[in-house]
Amino acid sequence: MDNAGALAPINETLGEYSQLFMLLAAMVYGVVFIIFALDLAKTNKSISEMDSEALKRDEELLVSAGGAVGTKPRSRRGAAVRADNVGEHIVTDKMEYTQLSAKRPTARIAVVLMWLAAALHGGAVVSRAIAAHRVPWGNMYEFLSTGAFLVALVFLLVLIFKDLRFMGSFISGLVTLMLCGATIGFPTPVGHLVPALQSPWIVIHVSIAVLASALFAISFAMNVLQLVQHARMNRLAAGQDDKLPFMRVVPGAGALENFAYRINTIGFVMWTFTVIAGAIWAEAAWSRYWGWDPKEVWSFVIWVVYAGYLHARATGGWTGPRSAWLSIIGFLCVVFNFTIVNIFFDGLHSYAGV
Amino acid sequence: MAKQQRNSKGTGDAPALGFMGSMRWIWTQLTSMPTALFLLLLLAVAAVPGSIFPQRDANPESVAQYLEQHTTAGPWLDRFQMFEVYSSVWFSAIYILLFVSLIGCIIPRVKKHAKALRTPPPRTPVRLERLPQYSSHEILEGETDTPDDQQVIEDSFRILKKRGYRVERREDATGASVAAERGYTREIGNLLFHISLMGVLASAAIGGALGYTGQRVVVEGETFVNSLVAYDSFTPGTGFNADNLPPFAVTLDKFDIIFDRESKSHFGQPLDFTAHVKVRESPDAEPVKQELKVNHPLRISGGDVYLVGNGYAPVITVKDGNGNVSYSGPAVSIPQDSVYTSMFVLKVPDAEPSQLGFQGFLLPTALVDENGFGISGDPNAINPQLHLNSYFGDLGLDDGNPQNVFVLDTEKMEPLNSRDLDAGGIILEAGQTYELPDGKGSITFDDLKRFVALDINHDPGKLPIGIFSGLALIGLAVSLFTPRRRVWVKLKQENGKRSIEYALLARGEDPRLEREAAELQKIFDKAWPLASQEQNQGAVNG
Numbered sequence A: 001m002d003n004a005g006a007l008a009p010i011n012e013t014l015g016e017y018s019q020l021f022m023l024l025a026a027m028v029y030g031v032v033f034i035i036f037a038l039d040l041a042k043t044n045k046s047i048s049e050m051d052s053e054a055l056k057r058d059e060e061l062l063v064s065a066g067g068a069v070g071t072k073p074r075s076r077r078g079a080a081v082r083a084d085n086v087g088e089h090i091v092t093d094k095m096e097y098t099q100l101s102a103k104r105p106t107a108r109i110a111v112v113l114m115w116l117a118a119a120l121h122g123g124a125v126v127s128r129a130i131a132a133h134r135v136p137w138g139n140m141y142e143f144l145s146t147g148a149f150l151v152a153l154v155f156l157l158v159l160i161f162k163d164l165r166f167m168g169s170f171i172s173g174l175v176t177l178m179l180c181g182a183t184i185g186f187p188t189p190v191g192h193l194v195p196a197l198q199s200p201w202i203v204i205h206v207s208i209a210v211l212a213s214a215l216f217a218i219s220f221a222m223n224v225l226q227l228v229q230h231a232r233m234n235r236l237a238a239g240q241d242d243k244l245p246f247m248r249v250v251p252g253a254g255a256l257e258n259f260a261y262r263i264n265t266i267g268f269v270m271w272t273f274t275v276i277a278g279a280i281w282a283e284a285a286w287s288r289y290w291g292w293d294p295k296e297v298w299s300f301v302i303w304v305v306y307a308g309y310l311h312a313r314a315t316g317g318w319t320g321p322r323s324a325w326l327s328i329i330g331f332l333c334v335v336f337n338f339t340i341v342n343i344f345f346d347g348l349h350s351y352a353g354v
Numbered sequence B: 001m002a003k004q005q006r007n008s009k010g011t012g013d014a015p016a017l018g019f020m021g022s023m024r025w026i027w028t029q030l031t032s033m034p035t036a037l038f039l040l041l042l043l044a045v046a047a048v049p050g051s052i053f054p055q056r057d058a059n060p061e062s063v064a065q066y067l068e069q070h071t072t073a074g075p076w077l078d079r080f081q082m083f084e085v086y087s088s089v090w091f092s093a094i095y096i097l098l099f100v101s102l103i104g105c106i107i108p109r110v111k112k113h114a115k116a117l118r119t120p121p122p123r124t125p126v127r128l129e130r131l132p133q134y135s136s137h138e139i140l141e142g143e144t145d146t147p148d149d150q151q152v153i154e155d156s157f158r159i160l161k162k163r164g165y166r167v168e169r170r171e172d173a174t175g176a177s178v179a180a181e182r183g184y185t186r187e188i189g190n191l192l193f194h195i196s197l198m199g200v201l202a203s204a205a206i207g208g209a210l211g212y213t214g215q216r217v218v219v220e221g222e223t224f225v226n227s228l229v230a231y232d233s234f235t236p237g238t239g240f241n242a243d244n245l246p247p248f249a250v251t252l253d254k255f256d257i258i259f260d261r262e263s264k265s266h267f268g269q270p271l272d273f274t275a276h277v278k279v280r281e282s283p284d285a286e287p288v289k290q291e292l293k294v295n296h297p298l299r300i301s302g303g304d305v306y307l308v309g310n311g312y313a314p315v316i317t318v319k320d321g322n323g324n325v326s327y328s329g330p331a332v333s334i335p336q337d338s339v340y341t342s343m344f345v346l347k348v349p350d351a352e353p354s355q356l357g358f359q360g361f362l363l364p365t366a367l368v369d370e371n372g373f374g375i376s377g378d379p380n381a382i383n384p385q386l387h388l389n390s391y392f393g394d395l396g397l398d399d400g401n402p403q404n405v406f407v408l409d410t411e412k413m414e415p416l417n418s419r420d421l422d423a424g425g426i427i428l429e430a431g432q433t434y435e436l437p438d439g440k441g442s443i444t445f446d447d448l449k450r451f452v453a454l455d456i457n458h459d460p461g462k463l464p465i466g467i468f469s470g471l472a473l474i475g476l477a478v479s480l481f482t483p484r485r486r487v488w489v490k491l492k493q494e495n496g497k498r499s500i501e502y503a504l505l506a507r508g509e510d511p512r513l514e515r516e517a518a519e520l521q522k523i524f525d526k527a528w529p530l531a532s533q534e535q536n537q538g539a540v541n542g
């Protein structure tokens, strides 16, 4: 019995090149991460400088007006800074590019480099698909590398219209981590799919699942920032010092919450579709549409948590930080489903190639 | 949507309300949004243990093994139904409460929305300029196409209607105006979604009750006839009568596997399983040749047949100590790894004078490793060998307790062949016969066949579940992505000048309200000669 003619042969050389490019992309993303982090640190510093200049001007004004300066310098400084800057986010709530926000050369370099990394990454993903003559999401290596590509691509595309560079270090960090996981944790040479995965549903079910996860990742980052911003605003309102001035390149908590909500609604519809498509596929492949396999359990848990999140947003008293926590928990469940469940839990999905 | 405040005294004095009052209080609490939220989150948490502990439904052997290994925790976990989470009392309680809450939530919302659909758009506000998306334009008089008041109102009415708004003309003290509202489908979508969820649950329950599921192993050459006796295991739904099994038959002619022979890294990985079968829909129907594959079940009316497993079944003949054939036929072996090293157990209760038992491995392509042990080098049967130990004595089948066919209970048996005995183990190639020591009989490895493991089931709920899931998805998308907006267009007379003003108001989240305002602006500009604008764009949310 030979398999000539059953499935098109694998191009192993191309597959090896693909893996090399994947590694290269991971390294460039790592550099991008560092540059984005530098940008935040620099912003932190330049904003402090701007603040102290403003403070000096204020003090001169006060002195020339004959005020008693120097008796309570600290509180006065805090007050002055607040008077000038509270609510004046460098990135507006609509997250559009403005003159003020455009002046970030470091962040610009990071974005350009990230496009380069994404180009390498995209090349690696596509050549993997060509080498295998199928969609490149049949095992853990491929889920991670293709998923990471989608995260990066969605982010870069949104960047064209919206100034989300404040999330740059999170996204590039996440993508680097996913690619390291793929190339170091689960290196898998190109191969054919096992029979259970040979179905058109793999194209639909997995791609939408990965896309939904990428969206959840982005809204997760926004909800985390929302919580930080919320705490910071409360501190400022209480007259305390601004410990995190770089959060001024991040929009206000309310804007983050609304934006994350919009992304989550799209993610949730996609996840619903993923679960339904998975059930249809399972009916054909495993003889039952639902069997509480660990992967099914966690997909259900994720779905219910995000449904809870949507209800929370619609319930008085549960908006703001509380619903943000639900979205964060939802994404942690997505990560758990993608890592721990795939690796350690025994189930029908296990053959997905660990 | 929560309307908790009906009993404004709150929670403290519930008992004083009397029985009906308490019931109403409980009902109000149960159908409130915070309760729904709480139950949802509880459901998520309650589902988790089922992924941690083995579940009886899917994996009874793992549960038994777990109980053996955890003698203290095991029984306690069992008491709390941790091995059947999804049919447990507590899990059922949560989702039943949730769905009761859902029904209690939906009914008033359906009523309310039915009323809203018949209610005209709200009254035009006196001061439109206070609304977030407002603009006002002077109408240029004296142009050839300058419309009269009547015309402006008519045009606005038509334009807004065309854009999907429900419109109403108004005439009051402050002048003529048009009020418009859109987005009623949002609530309809939401209700469709929630009702469809109940549809899914109900279909699953009814489908499960009216259907059946069963398993059967079929060796090449054998025929499975769909009747109760033919099953290895069978689970009818509570409402299913096993006498009603549709009498179709499936014959396995041949089972083929294609293994990867080209890839270095994935050498020997299976690429394709194909069962060549003949199907007869009824006893007197013509047999039809079909292929049964993973992902391509046989769809027979009254039952779907799935390929869920496969392996080797050596054909064996055993003669007993009296020289009579006491076993003849294929014996299923269970593959343990990717090269189909298969566990083999054969019990021969009919052997005289003493019963015989065999246990060991089938090696499809037998090789000898460096320690002198037989191993399999390939999943295909290139050099099949049986490596067996044999026993005689009492198989322990007579005490009535059900036994696992794949476990040989050697407690009341004596070993005849094993590596540790002088006689050694049995090694048989296809076609060979081995004479057991002490004239206990013989065993012959006649032939090697493949078998398939089939799942056969029927679930009339599948189609309705599919339909309800689709409806739920549509309802969800409609409810999440349909914006609800109001628009008012008004005629104003001031200092002898006529102008139109209009304003938009979002109801709920609506990031695209601004764009809608710009769109309307463009259409109005085209409809009437208007002076350049004077605008006021405020917050996006209303």
Ligand code: HEM
Pocket: A306, A307, A310, A311, A314, B001, B031, B032, B033, B036, B040, B098, B099, B101, B102, B103, B105, B106, B190, B194, B197, B476, B479, B480
């Ligand atoms: C089986 C359990 C339930 C699930 C899975 C579920 C799921 C959802 C989802 C995904 C949404 C989002 C759609 C939207 O925001 O428009 C939603 C909205 C909603 N649900 Fe549920 N739900 C459940 C039970 C309930 C119950 C018991 C109630 C009533 C107490 C309820 C009341 C609502 C309401 C009022 C909305 C609209 C919120 C809004 O306008 O944004 N749901 N539900």
